[in-house]
Amino acid sequence: MLRGVGALSIPSLLGAVGKTAAASNSVPDEPNIVPQVAQVSQSSPELEKWVDEVPRPGVMEPQGTKEGQPYYEAEIQEVEQDLHRDLPSTTVWGYDGQYPGPTIEATRDEPIYIRWQNKLPDEHLLPVDTTIHEEKVPYDTTGSRVVTHLHGGNVEHESDGKPLAWFTRDFEETGPKFTKRIITM
Ligand SMILES: [Cu+2]
Numbered sequence: 001m002l003r004g005v006g007a008l009s010i011p012s013l014l015g016a017v018g019k020t021a022a023a024s025n026s027v028p029d030e031p032n033i034v035p036q037v038a039q040v041s042q043s044s045p046e047l048e049k050w051v052d053e054v055p056r057p058g059v060m061e062p063q064g065t066k067e068g069q070p071y072y073e074a075e076i077q078e079v080e081q082d083l084h085r086d087l088p089s090t091t092v093w094g095y096d097g098q099y100p101g102p103t104i105e106a107t108r109d110e111p112i113y114i115r116w117q118n119k120l121p122d123e124h125l126l127p128v129d130t131t132i133h134e135e136k137v138p139y140d141t142t143g144s145r146v147v148t149h150l151h152g153g154n155v156e157h158e159s160d161g162k163p164l165a166w167f168t169r170d171f172e173e174t175g176p177k178f179t180k181r182i183i184t185m
Contacts, residue, residue: 047084060102072114076146078121093125115182118169120144143168150185159183
């Protein structure tokens with residue numbers, strides 16, 4: 001259930017399992033040891049600020065109702081999106097064709113149901129670190145594993161989007177903590 005009234009914006013999507021971890025070793029007792037930091041091979045170009053209007057993500061419409069409450073479906077897709085007037089289109093993963101995804105308008109103490117539909121290509125957008133949970137994640141199988149993690153609500157744990165509750169396109173493969181296709185928040 002949602003704590004507040006009004007808008008709950010869908011958090012950005014990072015493919016939680018596939019996210020590459022940056023190494024950082026801080027050693028407080030030995031100041032001569034320099035902490036390891038990830039090497040940045042590419043940096044963003046200088047861009048002129050405040051030249052584009054801030055896009056409004058729009059409001060998602062429910063598909064119907066489930067147990068008397070609003071029921072939504074949102075497609076997780078790879079899309080090309082213009083992020084700045086001086087940049088070429090960027091490949092992003094978003095919801096219903098956009099990043100960030102649309103807003104769900106909900107009412108305090110009124111749960112909503114949603115089915116996240118994985119429509120991502122097999123090729124992951126980011127480099128995948130296959131050393132994370134290697135005994136639990138079948139890295140050699142086809143498909144982009146994804147899970148939507150929720151912030152800002154008081155949500156049951158099965159719906160919260162735990163890292164091992166991932167699923168591939170059309171729920172072909174699911175992670176060990178995956179329990180339901182329709183979650184509630
Ligand atoms: Cu979190």
